[in-house]
Every structure is written in C-alpha cells, then in structure tokens.
Amino acid sequence: MTESEIYAALLAVFRDVFDDDTITIGPATTAADIEGWDSQAHVSLVVATEMRLGIRFRTSEIERLSDVADFVQLISAKYKAS
Amino acid sequence: MADAEQIIATRTFLRADQEVFSRASGDLNPMHMDAVAARRTAAGAPVVHGMHACLWALEHLLPTHDLREQLSAAKAQFKSFIHLDRLVELKLVRHEATLIKAELIVDGVSAVLLTLRFGGRSSLESLEMPRLPGGVRQVRVGQMPAEPSFETMAGLSGWLAPTGASEPLIYLFPRTISALGFDRVAALSSLSALVGMVCPGLHSIFSGFSVNFTEATGDQAGTVFKTTAADERFQLLTMTIAAAGLTGEVFAYVRGAPVASPSMKALASLVRPDEFAGIQALVVGGTRGLGAATAKLLAAGGSRVVITYASGRADAQVLMDEIVAARGEGSCTATACDVNDEIEPQLKGRIDEVNHLYYFATPQIFRVKRDLYSRRIFDEFIKFYVERFYDTVRFVSSRARTGRVSVFYPSSVSVESRPRGMTEYSMAKLAGEVLCADLARAQPRLHVVAARIPRVRTDQTASVIPVESADATSVMLPLIRSMI
Numbered sequence: 001m002t003e004s005e006i007y008a009a010l011l012a013v014f015r016d017v018f019d020d021d022t023i024t025i026g027p028a029t030t031a032a033d034i035e036g037w038d039s040q041a042h043v044s045l046v047v048a049t050e051m052r053l054g055i056r057f058r059t060s061e062i063e064r065l066s067d068v069a070d071f072v073q074l075i076s077a078k079y080k081a082s
Numbered sequence: 083m084a085d086a087e088q089i090i091a092t093r094t095f096l097r098a099d100q101e102v103f104s105r106a107s108g109d110l111n112p113m114h115m116d117a118v119a120a121r122r123t124a125a126g127a128p129v130v131h132g133m134h135a136c137l138w139a140l141e142h143l144l145p146t147h148d149l150r151e152q153l154s155a156a157k158a159q160f161k162s163f164i165h166l167d168r169l170v171e172l173k174l175v176r177h178e179a180t181l182i183k184a185e186l187i188v189d190g191v192s193a194v195l196l197t198l199r200f201g202g203r204s205s206l207e208s209l210e211m212p213r214l215p216g217g218v219r220q221v222r223v224g225q226m227p228a229e230p231s232f233e234t235m236a237g238l239s240g241w242l243a244p245t246g247a248s249e250p251l252i253y254l255f256p257r258t259i260s261a262l263g264f265d266r267v268a269a270l271s272s273l274s275a276l277v278g279m280v281c282p283g284l285h286s287i288f289s290g291f292s293v294n295f296t297e298a299t300g301d302q303a304g305t306v307f308k309t310t311a312a313d314e315r316f317q318l319l320t321m322t323i324a325a326a327g328l329t330g331e332v333f334a335y336v337r338g339a340p341v342a343s344p345s346m347k348a349l350a351s352l353v354r355p356d357e358f359a360g361i362q363a364l365v366v367g368g369t370r371g372l373g374a375a376t377a378k379l380l381a382a383g384g385s386r387v388v389i390t391y392a393s394g395r396a397d398a399q400v401l402m403d404e405i406v407a408a409r410g411e412g413s414c415t416a417t418a419c420d421v422n423d424e425i426e427p428q429l430k431g432r433i434d435e436v437n438h439l440y441y442f443a444t445p446q447i448f449r450v451k452r453d454l455y456s457r458r459i460f461d462e463f464i465k466f467y468v469e470r471f472y473d474t475v476r477f478v479s480s481r482a483r484t485g486r487v488s489v490f491y492p493s494s495v496s497v498e499s500r501p502r503g504m505t506e507y508s509m510a511k512l513a514g515e516v517l518c519a520d521l522a523r524a525q526p527r528l529h530v531v532a533a534r535i536p537r538v539r540t541d542q543t544a545s546v547i548p549v550e551s552a553d554a555t556s557v558m559l560p561l562i563r564s565m566i
Binding site (some may be wrong): 018019031032035036038039040042058059063 | 315
C-alpha cells in the first residue's frame with residue numbers, strides 16, 4: 001500500500017468516525033486540530049483503521065502516536081512486515 | 083424547522099432526577115447514585131445516565147421537526163461525563179429534512195453528540211433480528227449491578243427482561259413516547275440497565291449506541307443482546323441488541339475496579355518492622371491512592387499514623403482496620419478533614435503531636451474544558467495545593483513542641499512535561515514547590531521534601547487508553563525514607 005493510499009484510507013476513517021465530510025488531514029495533524037478528537041475518539045480511529053485495513057496495533061504502538069504522520073508510518077511498517 | 087447552531091433547551095440534572103430515571107430504566111449503577119462509590123471512579127462524583135440525557139434531548143428535538151417523516155435511526159456518542167448540578171445546554175447543530183445533529187454541552191465542552199435520521203423504517207421481517215429461542219438465557223436486573231469478568235463479558239448473550247417502571251418513563255418523556263411509541267422508548271431506556279447493571283455492569287462506562295427503529299414492535303418485551311466484539315487492549319465491548327421496535331449496537335468500556343492499595347502483609351516484606359518507629363505521622367488524604375500506600379508503609383515500619391478523609395469514611399475504616407490488625411491497637415486512627423473547609427477547626431483536639439506530615443489532598447485532577455486556562459479551575463487547585471497545604475503545615479508545626487517536623491509535598495512531573503489540558507494543575511503544583519522552598523528557609527526546623535511524582539495508577543488516573551503508570555508503593559517508599 002502506498003503512502004498516498006494510506007492517507008486516503010485514513011481520511012475516510014476520520015470522516016466516518018467524526019461524521020464530518022469536511023475534515024482534512026495532513027502529516028502534522030494532531031488531536032489539537034480536530035474538534036472532538038479525545039481519547040474515546042482516538043480508540044474509535046484505531047479500531048476503525050484496523051477494520052478497514054485488516055491490521056492490528058499493539059498498545060505500545062498506539063501510545064507512541066503523536067500525529068497523523070506517525071500513524072501513516074506505523075501502518076506502512078505493518079504492511080511491509082506482513 | 084428550528085434554526086441550527088442555537089441552544090434550544092437548558093437544564094441541570096439533580097439527585098432527584100437520578101432517582102426517577104433509575105426507577106424508569108432499572109439502572110441503579112452506583113456511579114449514578116452513590117457519591118462515595120462514584121468518587122472512586124474517573125468521574126469523581128455521581129454522573130447523569132447518558133441515556134437520560136439523550137432522551138431529554140429527544141423531548142426537545144422531536145417537536146422541532148416535521149414528523150411526517152418518522153425517526154428511523156438514532157446515534158449517540160457519550161464524550162464526557164455530565165455531573166449533577168451543572169448546567170447542560172442542548173444545541174441544535176444541523177437541521178435538515180431528514181437529519182438532526184445536536185450536542186449536549188457542559189461548561190463549553192461537548193458531552194453528548196446526537197444524530198437523528200428520519201425516513202422509512204425497516205420492517206421486522208427484513209432484518210436479521212434474533213428472536214427469543216428457548217435456549218437464550220434470561221437475565222433479570224436486580225438491585226445490584228453484575229460484576230462479570232472481561233472473559234465472561236466477551237461471550238455474553240441473553241434476553242434482558244423489561245427493566246424499570248412505566249410510570250416514571252411516561253412522566254419523563256411524554257413527547258418522545260408520542261413520537262416513537264412507548265415500546266421503543268422503554269427499549270432505549272433499558273439499554274442503560276443493560277450496560278450499567280448487566281454487561282459490563284458495575285465497572286461500566288456507556289460509550290454510545292447506534293440504533294435503527296423498525297416498523298413493527300412485535301409481541302415480545304425485553305431486549306435480546308449479544309457481545310459481538312471485546313477488545314482487551316481498550317476494555318471496549320460492542321453488543322448487538324434487538325428489542326421491540328429497534329435494533330442496533332451498544333458500545334461500552336469496562337473501567338478498572340477501584341485501585342486497591344497493597345496489603346500490609348505484602349508491605350511488611352519491603353520495610354523493617356521498626357524502620358519508622360518514633361514517627362507520628364499525619365497523612366492528609368490517606369484513604370486511597372498515594373495516601374493509602376504511604377499510610378500503610380509507615381505503619382508497616384512501626385510508625386503511628388493518623389489518616390484523614392473527606393467523604394470516604396468507610397474506606398478509612400477498612401484501611402484503619404487492616405493496619406490495626408497487622409500492627410496493633412493505636413497504630414492507626416482516622417479523622418474527618420475536608421480540605422474545602424478550614425483546617426484547624428477540623429483537626430484541633432483530634433490529633434496528638436505530629437512529626438511527619440504527608441499531604442495528599444486533591445480535587446479532581448483531570449478536567450474536560452474548552453479553554454486553555456480556567457480561573458475557576460486554577461483557584462480550586464490553588465486552594466488545595468497551596469492554601470490548605472500551608473494551613474496544615476502551620477497547624478502541625480505550631481503543635482510540635484520540640485524537634486524537627488518533616489513535611490512531604492507531592493508535586494508532579496507535569497510541571498516539566500506539561501501535558502495538554504493540565505495548565506492550571508501544573509501551575510498550582512509549581513506554586514506549591516515555591517511555597518515549600520520558602521517554608522524551609524523561613525522555618526529551619528521544618529524538613530520539607532517536595533518531590534515531582536510520576537503518573538501513578540490511582541482511581542483518578544485510570545484512562546480509556548492504557549497509559550504507563552508507576553506503582554504507588556515503589557514511588558513512595560524511597561521518598562518516605564528521605565524524610566527521616
């Protein structure tokens with residue numbers, strides 16, 4: 001999966017979780033940039049991403065995520081490892 | 083249609099309201115009803131039933147809409163707790179012919195997000211809805227919530243008999259019942275009991291639901307439920323539900339049980355039995371978390387300990403009994419002291435001379451807030467971490483006839499790491515450190531230790547996403563030793 005494909009998939013996840021078709025994301029996007037991105041929304045994002053992409057994250061991996069770029073990097077690593 | 087982006091209703095939920103909805107729904111979870119039990123949860127105090135808040139919102143939203151189209155689906159996300167006696171605003175965010183989006187707001191922060199869709203309803207026959215086969219286990223809600231293990235919850239299914247009473251439901255939600263029908267409203271209400279009393283039960287946090295309203299209500303009462311996903315990483319459950327007039331999913335977290343302090347037997351292996359002999363310690367806020375661990379460590383090492391409590395008298399009694407059983411009569415006493423009030427009148431005449439003070443009094447640490455800085459929240463932290471701390475130190479040192487008085491002040495690593503949302507807390511802790519330094523300089527017989535403690539797993543710090551947390555005993559033992 002290419003990086004742009006990962007971003008596209010994540011964008012769909014974000015828009016679905018936040019129920020907002022106007023949301024945009026970039027590498028530097030963090031929780032501070034999206035209203036309602038709290039810990040519960042974070043869990044929803046993780047779970048929805050797993051279901052959409054058929055991957056699974058470890059708790060330690062989730063704890064280290066600080067922005068969308070980290071998330072994309074993690075997903076990319078998962079695909080390369082599989 | 084009502085205009086979007088306007089507040090269409092406000093209210094506060096009172097204790098009496100909790101009791102009515104509990105009767106209506108059958109959800110008697112102590113998180114909603116019991117102040118002492120609720121203080122040992124992340125909410126810190128009793129909170130409104132999420133479903134109550136939703137149904138109240140529907141009472142005001144449905145009359146704003148042209149109901150030629152029926153309500154066909156409802157989705158709710160419970161974002162943050164709604165505490166009693168706080169003003170709740172119902173804001174209409176979006177209003178279209180087939181869609182309503184609304185928000186319940188407390189102190190400027192979104193507590194509930196609600197999405198209602200209007201249109202045709204599915205017929206009963208067109209849905210794969212579980213019926214009531216003879217093999218489905220019947221579940222009845224009693225007076226106490228169940229406390230199943232996560233493993234049990236993951237495989238749980240059954241038929242929940244109708245919960246609650248009809249009269250309070252009709253009293254509370256007449257317009258919603260008129261629009262949806264009694265069976266559908268009763269079914270929604272019973273989801274509160276499903277989560278709060280059955281699965282997850284006692285240690286539950288209702289996260290949200292998504293339901294489709296069906297055409298026929300059928301001839302069966304109650305709710306069929308089945309856990310379809312159980313994520314152990316987040317302790318998150320998903321349950322499929324079907325009841326008269328609706329089907330859908332319910333989402334709930336399993337919050338941790340109140341954090342227990344280690345046993346006196348376990349602590350006895352960490353300290354010498356006379357290591358802290360001669361110490362007369364006052365532990366303010368000593369019934370749980372860091373305070374409880376400290377009280378037990380001191381007692382295990384031979385100290386005589388007085389613990390104070392604000393509202394946790396039962397917790398204080400349990401702790402005191404455990405210490406006395408291990409170390410003998412007189413090794414521990416407990417006295418009430420609410421740091422919200424003046425210190426001296428509460429402690430005068432109740433404690434003997436003290437040569438060690440450990441001050442752990444704290445309000446709710448983690449706050450959901452809209453703005454970066456809140457004067458109100460800062461004032462509350464300053465009251466606890468600076469003003470009452472100073473008052474307690476003065477009280478103790480004024481009664482110490484001779485010798486050194488050791489004082490422990492628990493600052494926090496947040497002063498350096500500055501986590502988001504904790505500006506006021508970090509500011510107040512830093513102010514406390516400055517006070518500690520100046521106290522030590524002004525009163526040479528005071529030995530003041532102000533330590534920046536890492537995040538420790540306590541009732542307050544429990545979170546949805548697992549966060550690395552230290553153990554209270556391993557944090558406090560070296561600090562206690564540094565006080566000698």
